[in-house]
Amino acid sequence: MKPISTLIKQKPWLGWLLFLVTILLVFALGLLASSIMERRSEAAYAFTPQVQYTNLEPRNEVWGKNFPMEYQSYRKTSDTLFRSKYNGSAPIDMLKVDPRLVVLWAGYGFSKDYKQGRGHSYAVKDLRNTLRTGAPVGEKKSPMPNTCWACKSPDVPRLMNEMGAAEFYRGTWETKGHEVVNSIGCSDCHDAETMELRISRPALAEAYDRMGKNIEDASHQEMRSLVCAQCHVEYYFNEKVVEGVPYLTFPWDNGFSAEEMEAYYDEMEFADWTHKLSRAPMLKAQHPGYELYMTGVHAARGVSCADCHLPFMSEGGQKYTDHHVQSPLNNVANSCQVCHREETKQLISDVYERQDRIIENRDKLEELLVRCHVEAKMAWDLGAEETQMAAILQDIRHAQWRWDYAAASHGGSFHSPVETSRVIATGIHIVQEGRIKLSRLLFALGHTAEVPYPDIATKAKAQDFIGMDAAAMQAAKNEFLKTVVPGWDEKAAERESAYPVKTLFE
Numbered sequence: 001m002k003p004i005s006t007l008i009k010q011k012p013w014l015g016w017l018l019f020l021v022t023i024l025l026v027f028a029l030g031l032l033a034s035s036i037m038e039r040r041s042e043a044a045y046a047f048t049p050q051v052q053y054t055n056l057e058p059r060n061e062v063w064g065k066n067f068p069m070e071y072q073s074y075r076k077t078s079d080t081l082f083r084s085k086y087n088g089s090a091p092i093d094m095l096k097v098d099p100r101l102v103v104l105w106a107g108y109g110f111s112k113d114y115k116q117g118r119g120h121s122y123a124v125k126d127l128r129n130t131l132r133t134g135a136p137v138g139e140k141k142s143p144m145p146n147t148c149w150a151c152k153s154p155d156v157p158r159l160m161n162e163m164g165a166a167e168f169y170r171g172t173w174e175t176k177g178h179e180v181v182n183s184i185g186c187s188d189c190h191d192a193e194t195m196e197l198r199i200s201r202p203a204l205a206e207a208y209d210r211m212g213k214n215i216e217d218a219s220h221q222e223m224r225s226l227v228c229a230q231c232h233v234e235y236y237f238n239e240k241v242v243e244g245v246p247y248l249t250f251p252w253d254n255g256f257s258a259e260e261m262e263a264y265y266d267e268m269e270f271a272d273w274t275h276k277l278s279r280a281p282m283l284k285a286q287h288p289g290y291e292l293y294m295t296g297v298h299a300a301r302g303v304s305c306a307d308c309h310l311p312f313m314s315e316g317g318q319k320y321t322d323h324h325v326q327s328p329l330n331n332v333a334n335s336c337q338v339c340h341r342e343e344t345k346q347l348i349s350d351v352y353e354r355q356d357r358i359i360e361n362r363d364k365l366e367e368l369l370v371r372c373h374v375e376a377k378m379a380w381d382l383g384a385e386e387t388q389m390a391a392i393l394q395d396i397r398h399a400q401w402r403w404d405y406a407a408a409s410h411g412g413s414f415h416s417p418v419e420t421s422r423v424i425a426t427g428i429h430i431v432q433e434g435r436i437k438l439s440r441l442l443f444a445l446g447h448t449a450e451v452p453y454p455d456i457a458t459k460a461k462a463q464d465f466i467g468m469d470a471a472a473m474q475a476a477k478n479e480f481l482k483t484v485v486p487g488w489d490e491k492a493a494e495r496e497s498a499y500p501v502k503t504l505f506e
């Protein structure tokens with residue numbers, strides 16, 4: 001065959017034909033590429049709602065019809081298989097792992113039952129199951145108020161909208177058991193109409209007000225942490241806001257640090273409970289996770305909770321936010337390696353290294369606190385006076401608050417290792433000051449020998465030591481779960497069947 005250039009020289013129209021065909025081909029390829037791009041961005045951004053529901057729809061599965069990717073990933077929070085060295089999603093009995101906790105919380109609900117936190121979809125179930133909410137069968141009331149539901153469910157914003165926050169908090173826990181049934185979900189963090197992140201809990205907005213700030217001014221990146229700060233924070237029940245109501249309040253007026261919150265509680269002479277052994281007026285740190293995170297390097301560099309715990313995912317060309325909120329160590333590729341180039345193994349060992357070092361001193365502080373409670377009890381038993389004990393009890397209160405501030409801030413050892421270590425160190429100092437005062441007092445009361453460390457090698461032994469019958473509580477709880485809870489769910493299902501949900505496409 002002759003070369004193409006010779007052919008074109010003989011028949012010039014052939015050249016023109018070739019030129020035209022090439023242009024058409026390029027044009028067609030261009031069309032195809034642009035249509036693919038358009039489809040992709042359509043899939044990612046164009047939103048065709050399948051159902052229409054009200055702004056306070058509490059059922060995650062209803063929202064899930066419109067947002068299947070987010071809903072499917074949210075559902076994975078029911079997975080309990082992942083365990084890291086210290087955290088993860090398994091329902092671990094922390095009182096078994098660390099029986100010292102039973103003594104530290106003697107006289108308070110946490111000494112009955114304390115499990116490691118797991119996925120968001122368990123929040124309601126775990127609150128029903130815990131011995132801390134008691135067994136309100138028949139006329140019996142729960143020892144806890146309705147305020148305890150506040151961080152568990154999108155039924156909470158629904159109810160607060162109906163009755164106001166104070167009415168929601170009012171009353172004992174079992175009185176709203178049939179109302180709060182859907183576990184943490186969409187409506188807790190999103191506005192249904194715009195899907196923008198929103199603050200659904202008044203306690204956070206009120207704390208901002210008292211600090212002279214407006215939560216409405218928060219940036220988008222700040223909101224990616226503030227939605228979590230509705231629940232993962234320190235709080236207490238303030239009885240002075242509305243008469244007879246345990247009003248959910250964040251103690252942030254002086255600031256976020258352990259010392260600033262401690263001063264806040266001291267000023268108002270607030271105590272969560274009186275310790276059963278030492279009779280110290282105690283504070284229970286809830287989970288100042290947001291506050292501690294704010295003191296860490298990631299917060300300082302503008303990295304939000306969502307960056308690590310709700311990372312972006314890409315599936316079949318679609319980008320979406322992974323709503324499987326969990327330990328990031330189960331997803332280092334998306335949680336960390338978008339910013340860090342190190343190997344997965346290295347990043348995980350960075351986390352463990354910080355945790356190991358902090359837990360070493362945290363355990364030491366726990367042991368010293370157990371000793372201090374037991375020694376204080378000995379002093380009381382030997383006839384110590386209130387005035388002789390006052391300074392010692394204050395030391396116990398402050399030292400244990402600092403321990404709890406560090407220990408209860410889930411993830412704190414990684415979120416802010418330096419501050420966590422500092423707080424534990426101040427706790428060790430204060431508890432030892434208290435023990436020096438105690439040993440002088442014991443000496444004056446005629447006791448010179450060492451006060452023996454109790455045998456609290458197991459959870460059962462520790463509960464026995466503080467005089468608790470956990471088996472009887474569990475039996476009552478089982479009865480409650482069998483006889484009362486199914487009625488709550490039935491009542492809720494009946495109510496929900498009347499919610500307006502319109503199907504737009506069959």
Ligand code: HEC
Binds near residue numbers: 063064197
């Ligand atoms: C704990 C808070 C939280 C809960 C609960 C939550 N989301 Fe989100 N959601 C977020 C955050 C944070 C983002 C990222 C938003 C951003 O940066 O603009 C997001 C983004 C989204 C987006 C935007 C698209 C995307 O994937 O990034 C959709 C849609 C969405 N969520 C749907 C849902 C649905 C459906 C549920 C309930 C099954 C739900 N979310 C529950 C916090 C939450």
Ligand code: HEC
Binds near residue numbers: 120232327
């Ligand atoms: C409405 C309250 C609420 C909000 C909002 C909330 N959480 Fe939670 N979170 C909880 C509760 C309660 C648990 C414990 C659930 C259980 O153990 O039953 C929990 C558990 C967790 C866990 C442990 C999961 C596991 O598998 O161990 C992580 C991680 C977490 N939350 C991160 C976040 C992040 C990040 C945000 C913000 C994007 C957030 N949470 C928003 C209440 C909330």
Ligand code: HEC
Binds near residue numbers: 335414
């Ligand atoms: C959005 C970006 C981003 C993400 C996501 C992120 N980091 Fe970082 N990380 C940073 C920045 C920025 C610093 C500060 C480093 C600097 O400024 O030199 C930092 C610092 C660190 C440090 C050293 C600080 C310290 O505590 O001493 C460690 C360790 C670390 N990151 C581990 C992780 C791990 C593990 C994850 C995933 C769970 C993660 N990071 C996710 C941006 C990120």
Ligand code: HEC
Binds near residue numbers: 293299307351411
């Ligand atoms: C730079 C990444 C990063 C940021 C930002 C971050 N976390 Fe974490 N978080 C981690 C890592 C890593 C752990 C430790 C996980 C482990 O030990 O398995 C953790 C642990 C936790 C845990 C305990 C998880 C479990 O399995 O029990 C909770 C709850 C939590 N973080 C909530 C938050 C909240 C709320 C914020 C924002 C205020 C936040 N985190 C910000 C990386 C991060």
